[in-house]
Amino acid sequence: MSAPTFPHGRLIGKLAAIVVASFAFGFALVPLYDVFCAVTGFNGKTEGSRTVGGFSLGGFGADAGPPSRIDRSRTVTVEFTGTVMPGLPWEMRPLTFSLELHPGEMQLVKYLVRNTSARAVTGQAVPSVTPGQAAQHFDKIECFCFRQQTLAPGESREMPLAFIVKPEIGEDIRHVTISYAFFGVAPVRAAADRE
Secondary structure, eight states, X not given: OOOOOOTTHHHHHHHHHHHHHHHHHHHHHHHHHHHHHHHHOGGGOOTTOEEETTXXXXXXXXXXXXXXXXXXXXXXXXXXXXEEXXXXXXXXXXXXXXXXXXXXXXXXXXXXXXXXXXXXEEEEEEEEEESGGGGGGEEEEEEGGGSOEEEOTTOEEEEEEEEEEOTTSOTTOOEEEEEEEEEEOOOOOOHHHHO
16 A cells, blocks of 8 residues: 655645744844844944843943043933833832943943832843944943842832943944833743742
8 A cells, every 4th residue: 555645745845844944034033133233233232232032131241341441532421211111010210310421431320120019020121222323332341131130029129230331432422322121021930840
């Protein structure tokens, strides 16, 4: 007895190959986009940014170190903003709204974040720098956006941001805005909890 033949077997095979190739291409788009944004500063992603769960977390290369000089001949105004996305029961605001600095100076500012719910909630901050050309010159040394933050019911916390605007930033850029959007995330459960 011979195996049944399908009159459209070749067509089905080609369609299956197209589906697999489309899935692989879609899966590769996120890392390719992150590389493109890190190189060009497009979409406000900063140099050395890492991505976890599709969110850019910013970063500061361990080998980069702080700049060797401060450009005291000019100043750049940096403005700080924050948004809490719908569904996350938090309040957030910068404790410093704006400051002037010399490119190359390290600065430390803080955001105040408060959980307004009666349960522990985990959030992830996603940074964005504008103008986009400034993103590659904005290095975050320490940032609450590097990891998820969990706040107990009613807890308030000051979250630090230590950064440097590199002296290589264009002289035509005199104003930079760093914005944070906090998204709610489900905490990752330990393997033992899943069994």
